[in-house]
Amino acid sequence: MFSKTFSALLFTALASVASASPALQARQGSGLATYYDPNGGTGACGNVLQNSDFIVALGEDTWDGGSHCGQTVNVQCAYLFPPLLLMLKRVLLAPDQGNTVQVTVQDLCPGCQGANGIDLSEGAMAALDSNYINDGVISVVWSFD
Template identity: 35%
Template sequence: MFSKTVLVVLGLAASVLAAPQPIQVEVAAPDALNATLSAQAADYQNHWGTGTVYDQQGGYGSCGQMHSDWDMIVAMTFAYQGHSWPPAMCGRQVVITNTGNGNKITATVADTCPGCRTADSIDLSRGAWNALTNGAAPGVINIQWYML
C-alpha cells in the first residue's frame, strides 16, 4: 500500500512540475508589423501605380521635416508607411520611372499620402513631378517604382 501511495504522490508531483508555465512574449502592434513587412516587401520587387503632384505649403511632412516644393521628395501610402510614428519608409530612397516617357528619378520618402489612388501610388513634390514629366501641368501619370 505504501508503494502505491508513493507512486501516486510522485505521479501527481511530476504532472504538476510538467504543467505548462505561462511565458511573456512581446508582440509588435499589428500596424507597425504590417508596415515593416510592407517596407521589406518593397525592397524586392517592382511596383506599378500612379503618380500625382502635391505642394508642401510650408508645412511639416509626416516624417517630421519641412521641405520645399522643389526638393526631390515623395509621399508613400499608409500601406507602406503604416500608422505609427515614425512612418516606416521615412528617409528611404525610391527610384521612380514615368512609364509614359521613360524619365527616371531617385527621390526621398518624406511624407504619407492618405489620398493616393492605390497602395502602390505615390505623391510627388513639384521637383520630382517636373523631373518625371518634363514640367507638365499637374495631373496623373503611370509610374513604376522600387526601393533602394
C-alpha cells in the same frame, strides 16, 4: 541518397525564396503618381518640405508607420495617364517615358490613388514629366534603393 539530399536542398532553397518574396514585393511597386506642393509645411516624417525638394509621400498601404522615412526611392515614368489618351499623346506630345528620378520618403499620402500610388513634390514630378501640370497623374514604376 543523392536524390534525397538533392530534394532536401531544393525544398530548402524554394522555401527560402518563397519566404523572401513578400519582402521583395514590399520594396517595389507600380501605380499612379500625383503631385503636391508642400509649401514649407512639415511632412509626416517631421521635416520641413519645399516644392522644389525631390520628395515622395507614400500611400497608406506602403507607409508602414513611417518606417520608410528618409529612404531613397527610384521612380520611373512608365506612361502618361489617362490610358485612353496614351496613343494620342505618344504621337503628338512625345511623352517623357523612361525618365527616372530619385526621391526621399518624407510624407504620407492618405489620398493616393491605388495600392502603390505615390505623391511626388512638384519638383520631382516636373523632372519626370515636363507636361505634369496638364497631365496631373502619370503611371510610374518605383522601388526602394
